Amino acid sequence: MLKKKSRPQKLSSLRRSYDIVGDIAVIRVPETLRSQVGIIAEAIMQTHKHVRTVLRQVSAVSGEYRLRQLEWIMGERKTETAYREFGCVFKVDLKTCYFSPRLSFERMRVARLVKPDEIVVNIFAGVGSFSILIAKHSGAKRVYSIDLNPTAVEYMRENIRLNRVQDRVVSVSGDAKQIIVGHLLNAVDRVVMPLPEKAYYYLDCAVGALKPDSGWIHYYDFEHAVKGEDPVEKSKAKVSGKLHGLGVGFTLPFGRVVRPTGPNWFQVVLDIKVNRKKA
Numbered sequence: 039m040l041k042k043k044s045r046p047q048k049l050s051s052l053r054r055s056y057d058i059v060g061d062i063a064v065i066r067v068p069e070t071l072r073s074q075v076g077i078i079a080e081a082i083m084q085t086h087k088h089v090r091t092v093l094r095q096v097s098a099v100s101g102e103y104r105l106r107q108l109e110w111i112m113g114e115r116k117t118e119t120a121y122r123e124f125g126c127v128f129k130v131d132l133k134t135c136y137f138s139p140r141l142s143f144e145r146m147r148v149a150r151l152v153k154p155d156e157i158v159v160n161i162f163a164g165v166g167s168f169s170i171l172i173a174k175h176s177g178a179k180r181v182y183s184i185d186l187n188p189t190a191v192e193y194m195r196e197n198i199r200l201n202r203v204q205d206r207v208v209s210v211s212g213d214a215k216q217i218i219v220g221h222l223l224n225a226v227d228r229v230v231m232p233l234p235e236k237a238y239y240y241l242d243c244a245v246g247a248l249k250p251d252s253g254w255i256h257y258y259d260f261e262h263a264v265k266g267e268d269p270v271e272k273s274k275a276k277v278s279g280k281l282h283g284l285g286v287g288f289t290l291p292f293g294r295v296v297r298p299t300g301p302n303w304f305q306v307v308l309d310i311k312v313n314r315k316k317a
Contacts, residue, residue, distance in 0.1 A: 056082065059132060059139055060119030061090040064108070079112035090114050093132070103187040104136035104235070123167070126174055128197050130165045135190040137165060140297055141232065144307060145171045148230060148256050151309075152176035157226045159247055160184065161214035161240060162233030166194035166207065172230075173203040182226070184210045184217055215243045222247050227254070234260045234305055241280050248312055255310040258296070262303055269295055269304040277308060287313035 057064045063082050067075050079092035091114045097107035108117060117133035123142050130137045145168050152158060154177030160169045161184050169183035183198075185191050191211040198207045210217055229244040231237040237257050244255050257277060263269035270293040281288050292309040299305050 057139055058086060058089060059130065059137060060121040061088055062117070062119045062132060063089045063092045064095055064132065065092060065111070066095045075111050083113060091116055091119075093117065099136065103134075103190070104233070105134065108133055124171060124175065126167075126170050126197075126201050128165055128167050128170070129193055129200065131189070131193065135165050135187065135193055137167070141167075144232070144258075144296060146175065148172065149175040151254070152178050152228060155179045156228055158182070158228045158230065159214075159218070159222060159226045160230040160232070161218070161244065161247075162231060162236065163194060163209075164190050164232075166197045166209070168230050168232055169194075169207050170197055170201050170203055173206045174201060178206060181207045182210060182222060183207055184212065184214045186211075186213055214240060218243050218247045224248070224250050229253070229255045231256060232258050234258045238276065238280065241277070242284055245281070245284055245286055245312055245314070248314060250314050252311065252313045255312060257308045257310055259306055259308075260299060260303060261306050264302050270306050270308070273306045273308060277310065281310070281312070 056066070063086065065078060065082065067078060075094055082092055083089050092111045093108040094111050095106050096109050099106045118129065118131045121128045121130060121139065124146050148168065149172045152172050156178050157180045158172055158178050159182040163169050163183040163185045166183050169181045172178050173181050183194060185194065188211055191209055195209045198204055198209060223246050226247050227249060229247055231240060231244060237259055259273050261269040261273045263272055274290050274293060289311045290308055291311060294307060296305040296307050
């Protein structure tokens with residue numbers, strides 16, 4: 039569609055991927071193509087008839103709450119939407135809360151690994167997407183859902199009500215380290231850590247939350263890898279060094295690249311089986 043409205047050389051630097059969250063599309067367009075954003079937005083809305091708003095991301099994700107600056111381009115002037123995934127609905131304000139539809143597969147993958155009557159803690163929960171999917175699609179007894187961003191926690195609490203999982207998901211506002219040390223030491227079967235920027239620094243906290251015998255950690259990180267290097271193996275080596283230092287036994291039975299995030303950068307996930315008593 040764009041080729042009909044713009045010269046091919048103008049579009050050569052355009053990112054080919056974009057996110058659709060509910061009825062909002064988020065595009066990333068370089069300044070060199072600033073004059074083309076209206077054409078691009080119109081093409082997206084014509085292609086995806088349910089899209090009612092197009093926003094342009096004008097900054098990287100940054101800050102304690104992992105937010106990005108968004109510029110309205112076309113359609114309704116809003117940043118709040120409702121996103122549906124695997125029978126769940128998540129209300130989110132893309133301006134004030136971090137959310138990625140690109141973790142959809144991971145959310146369901148982890149949910150399917152949870153065993154009946156497990157106690158789970160999600161220490162970077164955002165608006166509750168991992169936590170609620172686990173509650174809806176597993177037999178988990180309790181899911182503690184923690185986030186530092188008070189706005190995200192408010193959306194999380196609304197999403198818990200919308201998805202009718204109040205009996206299993208407990209929303210908690212605050213820093214995960216303080217909450218685990220104060221209330222959840224040696225208490226859970228499984229820890230979810232879907233915040234790559236901080237997961238490595240919270241590994242000791244995740245290990246401390248596990249029950250005294252053993253448990254699982256789902257660990258997400260960003261890893262740099264040039265040609266010939268394996269980002270998953272690099273992440274395994276880094277995590278292994280940290281866990282050896284904590285004096286626990288562990289295995290790393292599963293790891294994969296979730297998605298590329300930039301030139302030579304990858305988001306990876308490791309499933310870590312922890313034995314609190316060192317072998």
